[in-house]
Amino acid sequence: xxxxxxxxxxxxxxxxxxxxxxxxxxxxxxxxxxxxxxxxxxxxxxxxxxxxxxxxxxxxxxxxxxxxxxxxxxxxxxxxxxxxxxxxxxxxxxxxxxxxxxxxxxxxxxxxxxxxxxxxxxxxxxxxxxxxxxxxxxxxxxxxxxxxxxxxxxxxxxxxxxxxxxxxxxxxxxxxxxxxxxxxxxxxxxxxxxxxxxxxxxxxxxxxxxxxxxxxxxxxxxxxxxxxxxxxxxxxxxxxxxxxxxxxxxxxxxxxxxxxxxxxxxxxxxxxxxxxxxxxxxxxxxxxxxxxxxxxxxxxxxxxxxxxxxxxxxxxxxxxxxxxxxxxxxxxxxxxxxxxxxxxxxxxxxxxxxxxxxxxxxxxxxxxxxxxxxxxxxxxxxxxxxxxxxxxxx
Amino acid sequence: xxxxxxxxxxxxxxxxxxxxxxxxxxxxxxxxxxxxxxxxxxxxxxxxxxxxxxxxxxxxxxxxxxxxxxxxxxxxxxxxxxxxxxxxxxxxxxxxxxxxxxxxxxxxxxxxxxxxxxxxxxxxxxxxxxxxxxxxxxxxxxxxxxxxxxxxxxxxxxxxxxxxxxxxxxxxxxxxxxxxxxxxxxxxxxxxxxxxxxxxxxxxxxxxxxxxxxxxxxxxxxxxxxxxxxxxxxxxxxxxxxxxxxxxxxxxxxxxxxxxxxxxxxxxxxxxxxxxxxxxxxxxxxxxxxxxxxxxxxxxxxxxxxxxxxxxxxxxxxxxxxxxxxxxxxxxxxxxxxxxxxxxxxxxxxxxxxxxxxxxxxxxxxxxxxxxxxxxxxxxxxxxxxxxxxxxxxxxxxxxxxxxxxxxxxxxxxxxxxxxxxxxxxxxxxxxxxxxxxxxxxxxxxxxxxxxxxxxxxxxxxxxxxxxxxx
Numbered sequence: 001x002x003x004x005x006x007x008x009x010x011x012x013x014x015x016x017x018x019x020x021x022x023x024x025x026x027x028x029x030x031x032x033x034x035x036x037x038x039x040x041x042x043x044x045x046x047x048x049x050x051x052x053x054x055x056x057x058x059x060x061x062x063x064x065x066x067x068x069x070x071x072x073x074x075x076x077x078x079x080x081x082x083x084x085x086x087x088x089x090x091x092x093x094x095x096x097x098x099x100x101x102x103x104x105x106x107x108x109x110x111x112x113x114x115x116x117x118x119x120x121x122x123x124x125x126x127x128x129x130x131x132x133x134x135x136x137x138x139x140x141x142x143x144x145x146x147x148x149x150x151x152x153x154x155x156x157x158x159x160x161x162x163x164x165x166x167x168x169x170x171x172x173x174x175x176x177x178x179x180x181x182x183x184x185x186x187x188x189x190x191x192x193x194x195x196x197x198x199x200x201x202x203x204x205x206x207x208x209x210x211x212x213x214x215x216x217x218x219x220x221x222x223x224x225x226x227x228x229x230x231x232x233x234x235x236x237x238x239x240x241x242x243x244x245x246x247x248x249x250x251x252x253x254x255x256x257x258x259x260x261x262x263x264x265x266x267x268x269x270x271x272x273x274x275x276x277x278x279x280x281x282x283x284x285x286x287x288x289x290x291x292x293x294x295x296x297x298x299x300x301x302x303x304x305x306x307x308x309x310x311x312x313x314x315x316x317x318x319x320x321x322x323x324x325x326x327x328x329x330x331x332x333x334x335x336x337x338x339x340x341x342x343x344x345x346x347x348x349x350x351x352x353x354x355x356x357x358x359x360x361x362x363x364x365x366x367x368x369x370x371x372x373x374x375x376x377x378x379x380x381x382x383x384x385x386x387x388x389x390x391x392x393x394x
Numbered sequence: 395x396x397x398x399x400x401x402x403x404x405x406x407x408x409x410x411x412x413x414x415x416x417x418x419x420x421x422x423x424x425x426x427x428x429x430x431x432x433x434x435x436x437x438x439x440x441x442x443x444x445x446x447x448x449x450x451x452x453x454x455x456x457x458x459x460x461x462x463x464x465x466x467x468x469x470x471x472x473x474x475x476x477x478x479x480x481x482x483x484x485x486x487x488x489x490x491x492x493x494x495x496x497x498x499x500x501x502x503x504x505x506x507x508x509x510x511x512x513x514x515x516x517x518x519x520x521x522x523x524x525x526x527x528x529x530x531x532x533x534x535x536x537x538x539x540x541x542x543x544x545x546x547x548x549x550x551x552x553x554x555x556x557x558x559x560x561x562x563x564x565x566x567x568x569x570x571x572x573x574x575x576x577x578x579x580x581x582x583x584x585x586x587x588x589x590x591x592x593x594x595x596x597x598x599x600x601x602x603x604x605x606x607x608x609x610x611x612x613x614x615x616x617x618x619x620x621x622x623x624x625x626x627x628x629x630x631x632x633x634x635x636x637x638x639x640x641x642x643x644x645x646x647x648x649x650x651x652x653x654x655x656x657x658x659x660x661x662x663x664x665x666x667x668x669x670x671x672x673x674x675x676x677x678x679x680x681x682x683x684x685x686x687x688x689x690x691x692x693x694x695x696x697x698x699x700x701x702x703x704x705x706x707x708x709x710x711x712x713x714x715x716x717x718x719x720x721x722x723x724x725x726x727x728x729x730x731x732x733x734x735x736x737x738x739x740x741x742x743x744x745x746x747x748x749x750x751x752x753x754x755x756x757x758x759x760x761x762x763x764x765x766x767x768x769x770x771x772x773x774x775x776x777x778x779x780x781x782x783x784x785x786x787x788x789x790x791x792x793x794x795x796x797x798x799x800x801x802x803x804x805x806x807x808x809x810x811x812x813x814x815x816x817x818x819x820x821x822x823x824x825x826x827x828x829x830x831x832x833x834x835x836x837x838x839x840x841x842x843x844x845x846x847x848x849x850x851x852x853x854x855x856x857x858x859x860x861x862x863x864x865x
Contacts, residue, residue, distance in 0.1 A: 019828035023660045024565075024684035025676035029692050031538035031567040032684075037583075037648070037657035040832035044585035047840040051592075054844025055851070062852055178395035178402075178436035185400045202854040204604045208803050215805070218798035 062196050070241040071195040074229040077128070077236065079165070080183030083172040085123050085234050086138075094144040096123050100135055101152020103128035104302035107228050107352040109150075111235040113362040122150075124234040127165040129224070131158050133282050138169035140286035148296040148374060151283075153325065153333075155301070155316035156259070159276040160267075200226035219264060222255050227352065237355040242348050252349035253307070260311040276321060284328040291331070298373050299326060299333035303342060303361075308350035332373060339368060395436040397591075397646045398599050405433065406650065409555075413654055419576040423550055426654070433555035434519075441517040444482060449552045451478040452527040456534045456541040456548075468535060475531035479524040487521065489514050491721030519559030521718055525685055527552050530566040532689050539567045547573040554656075556647040560640070562661040562681040569656070577655035589831075589843060590649030596846040597642030604853040605811055606635035609804045613785065614775050621796035623805070625788030629768050631808045632775045634815050637666065640679070666767075666816055667823035669751075669760045671735040674767060686715050701744075708740070709733040719774070724782060728773040735766060757820075764816070 021036045075081060088096065099105055099122050106126035115121040125135055132151060139145050156162070190197055199205065205223075214220050225248075230236045241248050267275065287297050301322055304312060316322075318335065326333045336342040341364050345357045353361055372378050395401045409429045413422055435442045451474065458471035484492075493509050500507035530548070533539035542548035551569045552558075579587060613620045613628030620628065644661035651658045661681050668674035675683045694707035709730070716729015751759055769786070776782035787793050800808075822830065831839060 017824070017826055017829040019826040019832070021660075021826070023663065023676075023680045025663075025680050028684070029688055031533055032565040032659070033567065034571050035568055035657040035659040037652055038828055039580075039582045039586040040828045042832060042839065043836050044582050044589075047836050047843065048585045048588065050837070050840035051589075051843035051847060054841060055847035058844065058848040059851060062848070176395075176437050177439065178399060181404075181436075182395075182399050182401040185404060190400070196852065197854060199854065202604070203600070203849065203852050204608070207807075208801070210803070212801065212803045212806070215798050215800075215802045218801065220801070 059196075063194060066195045066198075066201055070239075070245065071198065071201070071226075072229060073192055073195045073197075074231055075187060075191050075234075076197065076199070077228070077230040077234070078183075079168045079171040080175070080179060081187070081230070081234055082125065082127065082165075082168040083175055084183070085125060086169070086172045088123050089139075089142060089145050093123065093147075095147040096120065097148045097150065098123045098125055098139065098145070099150050099152070100132045100139070101126040101150075101300070101302070102130055102132065102154040102157040103227070104154050104304070104352060105150070105152030105300065106234075106236050107238050108302055108358045108361055109365070110237065110355070110359045110362045111233055113359050114366055117363065117366045121233055124236070126152060127168060128228070129157065129162055129164040130166055130168075131161050131163055131279065133158075133161070133279055133286070134163065134166040135169050136283060136286045138172075140289040143293065145290070146294055149290065149298070150369070151287075151297060151299050153299055153301050153322065154304075155312045155321055159279055159316050159321050160272065161275050161279050198226060221258050222251070224255055225251065227252065227349075237358055238348070238352045240355065242352075243354045249348050256308055256349060256351065260307065280325050280328050283325065284330070287329045287331055296374060297329070297331040298369065299329065299331060300365075301333070301335045301337075303336040303345055303347065303353070304351050305347045306350035308347075334365075334368070334373075341368065395433060397643065397650070398595055398603075401436065405429070405436075406653075410653060414578065420546070422576070423546055423573060426555075427546065427550050427553060430550070430553040430555040430558060434553070434558060437518045438515070444486075444517055444520065445523065445553060448479060448482065448524060448527045449549050451475060452531050452552075453542075453545055453548050455531045459531065459534050460541055472531060472535040475528060479528045483520060483524045486514055486517055488717075488721045522561050522563055523552060523558060525563050525682075526557070526565075529563070529685060529689065533566060539565075542566065542570045543574075554651075556651040556654075556656075557658060560643050560647070561679075562644055562647065562659050563685050564658065564681070568659060572656050579653055579655040583655065584653050587649045587652035587654075589839075590652065591646050592649075592843060592846050592850070594642045594644070594646030594649060595850050597638040597645065599642075600846075600849045600853045601811060602635045602638035602642060605807050606631045606638065609800055609808050610635055610775060612799055612804070614777075614781065616799070618799050619784060619793050619796045620788040620799055621793055622788060622791045624796070624799040625785050625793070627800055627805055627808045629772055629775070629785065629789065630812045631804075633666070633768050633771050634808070634812045636771070636774070637662070637815070664819040664822045666764055667760060667819035668763050668767075669756060670763055671732065671739050671766075674763060675732075675736070682715070682718075686711050686718075690714065704740070705737050708736055712736065722777070724773045724776055724779060727779070727782075728770050731770045731773065735770075760820070 019038050019040065021038075024032050027033075089098070097118070097120075099109055103126070106124065106128055109122075109124070111121050111124060125139075126132065127135070136149075136151065139149070195201075209223065227239055227242060228236045229239055242252055243249070290297055322333070322335060334342070342361070345353050345361055347353050347357075352358075369375075370378065395405060409426070412425045412429070415422075417425070431442055431445070434445060455471045455475040455478075458474075459468055462468045462471060497507050497509060530539075530542075530551070534541050542551065547570050548566075550573055551564065551566055554564075554569065557564050557569075609631035610628050613624055614632070641662040648658045648661075659681060661679060663677040663680065665674055665677035668677050691707050691711040694710055695703045696707060697704045712729045712733030713726055714729070716725045716727070716732070719725045719728070769789075772782050772785050772789070773779075776785060784793070788796065
């Protein structure tokens with residue numbers, strides 16, 4: 001505010017600048033004239049061409065680097081993609097089967113296999129690193145959803161209310177026309193063709209995971225790396241690099257191990273218990289709403305193995321978590337350890353199956369669900385809405 | 395839609411294509427108007443109605459002003475415009491804030507008053523276009539400008555998409571005359587416009603969003619108590635982030651307009667090389683600071699009625715300028731601090747009218763200005779006063795025993811970018827971008843341009859909104 005405070009001090013060095021021009025700051029209290037916007041004298045045509053060529057070469061090299069690393073172009077697993085699937089319920093598929101859970105239900109159920117067996121693809125609404133409770137409440141509040149729901153319970157994520165992507169439901173209801181169009185443009189023009197277009201390979205992410213010196217006194221964790229590939233209808237499976245690259249597989253395991261011990265400053269046992277109780281209460285309430293309008297709900301504890309399973313059994317024992325949830329929600333559940341056919345699959349990093357194993361698992365699970373729960377002659381089909389089993393079928 | 399989105403790239407390519415067709419000038423202007431409404435409705439279509447209301451009210455108010463014979467009638471037309479615009483702004487932006495404060499006041503007086511939360515959605519850019527349209531009627535009222543000759547030109551002035559949602563805040567005299575004659579960018583203008591857009595998006599997507607926002611968020615948006623290093627790093631990161639975000643937007647907007655053959659004014663002049671706060675405000679968000687000066691500070695009396703009145707006008711202007719940025723007392727505190735700085739500087743200039751700093755003192759005063767500006771950013775970034783005090787205590791070494799928050803990587807990134815930013819601002823403080831580009835070897839410009847393009851794509855920005863959209 002020049003008029004207010006008398007102007008800037010003199011500048012010791014003012015080089016000659018033939019592009020120099022005044023701004024509104026120099027003209028108090030008058031009508032401002034049409035601005036001047038000079039173009040520097042340069043060969044702009046050849047400079048533009050050179051810039052575009054250089055950018056193309058750099059991007060080509062960047063793409064080549066990531067493909068050589070083992071990355072395949074696939075869809076970005078973001079809120080926009082989730083919203084497309086969520087909106088299917090409002091667009092005439094309210095009676096569909098919905099899969100809702102965390103990464104295990106997301107990676108380990110293969111939609112093409114399910115579709116082949118059922119004649120119809122389910123709607124995949126699971127999100128990695130995210131408890132399904134927020135999305136469950138969103139479904140409960142949507143009267144258009146009257147179908148069937150397979151609700152995945154990953155103990156670590158569910159009972160600790162880990163909610164990295166819980167904003168997806170809110171995003172769906174508030175998505176702007178611009179975001180909607182941008183999602184389709186990206187899905188059609190960018191994502192199927194470029195491997196580097198993945199959050200794990202963004203500039204900042206790549207730089208951040210270089211071997212920087214660690215700051216004394218600051219606890220350091222390795223961030224979770226890319227684990228999956230996503231395709232149409234959010235069909236997702238474990239990235240084959242985890243399966244075929246021993247180093248990457250070990251890295252994934254190391255990352256999981258970091259979470260097996262309590263973190264400094266983390267919640268106390270009492271706080272953890274309270275969180276788990278709140279999750280159970282929210283889930284039971286949402287399920288009651290869904291059941292009231294005829295939705296069939298089936299809980300599932302997907303397989304895990306190795307050190308991950310040992311950690312889950314230690315920190316989230318079945319009796320104190322899963323059984324309480326099943327009882328409170330009043331719906332049947334499948335606990336993988338109760339079914340021999342749901343065991344023995346290969347989970348390279350102890351939490352998710354390889355793609356081929358996931359296909360085999362999907363076929364087995366679908367048959368089991370139809371036989372015991374959702375099929376016309378299933379023993380639990382009629383009783384599902386009335387009985388709250390303390391111990392699941394079998 | 396945001397400039398840094400894929401949707402905008404396609405939209406802008408279509409607009410450029412339409413604008414280059416051999417169509418009558420009026421048709422091209424209608425195309426631009428429709429495109430601008432599409433641009434705005436891409437956020438939330440119903441809010442286009444607000445644009446129309448603002449446009450129509452001010453158009454008729456200006457017509458009324460011209461036709462009015464009596465001073466009272468002129469005054470009434472001017473007031474209609476001001477009340478309609480500020481009313482709209484007040485309802486959407488400050489409605490809940492006023493209600494909350496009224497409720498708090500009642501509680502303090504022992505009266506239980508708990509109004510329901512109103513859930514009012516803030517229309518994007520409302521602070522910018524209401525100020526732009528108000529400047530139209532105010533300029534006509536103050537007899538600084540003649541009204542637009544037709545509604546199309548005026549509506550396009552209000553709605554023209556490059557400046558619509560985050561400025562630069564255009565005055566009618568800057569833009570309306572440009573619609574009088576057919577305009578189309580020359581090949582050189584188009585290419586330089588694209589270069590400016592690249593520079594602006596690099597600032598926004600790469601520097602602000604990708605590299606600087608993280609450090610600020612980890613300190614300001616967490617419950618952790620920051621130590622001295624973390625508090626300063628986060629605040630410096632935010633100072634860089636908000637400059638790169640907002641100057642990046644302005645540069646992109648100027649470039650987009652230039653690609654279409656229109657000129658928009660400078661909004662930033664390397665503000666972190668400012669020496670003193672009057673200098674800072676001649677370099678930071680120039681179109682807002684000059685708007686506040688012309689339509690608030692000067693009408694409040696400016697410096698024409700003695701020292702006491704001047705300081706009151708100055709503080710009033712800066713407090714309201716702070717409130718313009720958001721419905722929160724922290725913004726008022728930010729504006730108030732700047733008001734205090736400006737007042738102190740003015741007092742010192744009055745006390746030492748002949749003081750001229752030598753080169754070393756000049757730089758030291760510049761660094762002092764930058765440091766004090768950073769302290770104001772704490773109030774701007776913190777969502778609450780409690781958080782602001784925690785960060786300030788950290789900056790002044792009072793959070794003893796604080797656990798380190800930021801990684802070596804983040805500290806290095808902040809140090810590198812903020813240092814580069816400061817050096818650049820000092821190098822450029824008396825230069826224009828155009829003069830530096832004109833003197834640079836073409837190959838160097840081309841390489842820098844190519845690297846910026848690569849970095850924009852490789853950074854994988856998520857098209858997050860510009861910080862100033864919320865204002």
